[in-house]
């Protein structure tokens with residue numbers, strides 16, 4: 001009997017934030033990580049009216065790296081290192097929290113001046129053992145610097161790691177694969193088996209893996225070591241994510257990820273006491289630590 005290429009199906013939890021919705025596939029009840037990916041969110045798609053904008057106020061992170069990737073619209077990123085960077089579709093923002101960083105993400109004024117669309121994939125990568133407390137860093141890689149591979153009626157932008165012989169220039173800490181794959185009608189492309197853990201997420205349109213039809217906004221964990229063919233009838237957009245399996249577990253609470261629960265507790269106390277660095281130009285507002293029964297994660 002042929003082995004099925006999918007070992008786990010993760011239906012995201014949807015949070016309604018008023019102006020837009022976020023669909024969170026990771027962490028989920030049944031699985032925390034796929035390779036280094038420990039948080040996988042699709043924000044939107046949403047339509048913001050003139051005068052509306054998204055304001056993710058200053059909040060802290062530790063022991064992880066965040067990867068912001070826009071489908072539509074833009075965000076202005078600011079952080080406690082002094083970075084101030086507009087991100088637009090096709091580019092990558094990699095923010096390494098390491099020992100601690102504070103950032104905000106807000107709609108730029110030019111988007112608020114008109115009706116604007118917003119759709120993005122926000123992921124967090126856990127940092128490997130021994131690198132969790134590295135110095136914080138911020139890296140912006142523009143769309144033009146990311147390799148694009150076109151074959152078999154598909155067009156893949158390599159965001160992190162290597163795919164089909166092309167390697168993205170974005171920094172990685174653990175072995176990582178992350179790609180944005182646009183499928184034209186009739187596409188049929190091989191998904192290699194080289195990454196230890198792999199996930200496929202259908203962001204829009206239709207797609208099937210071998211003969212299994214995929215549901216939108218759902219994360220499918222692929223069978224390790226087994227190649228498969230990704231197809232589309234009418235066209236679709238798929239994110240491929242994964243990389244090396246971590247040998248030690250990670251804990252997630254609010255905006256913190258760490259191999260140590262005590263470290264997360266210390267970070268919470270530091271945030272409550274105002275001991276994190278401030279963001280130049282965005283030092284007034286902040287997101288407080290959630291009170292009461294803490295959610296595993298709350299959207300910033």
Ligand code: MN
Nearest residue numbers: 059061066300
């Ligand atoms: Mn954040």
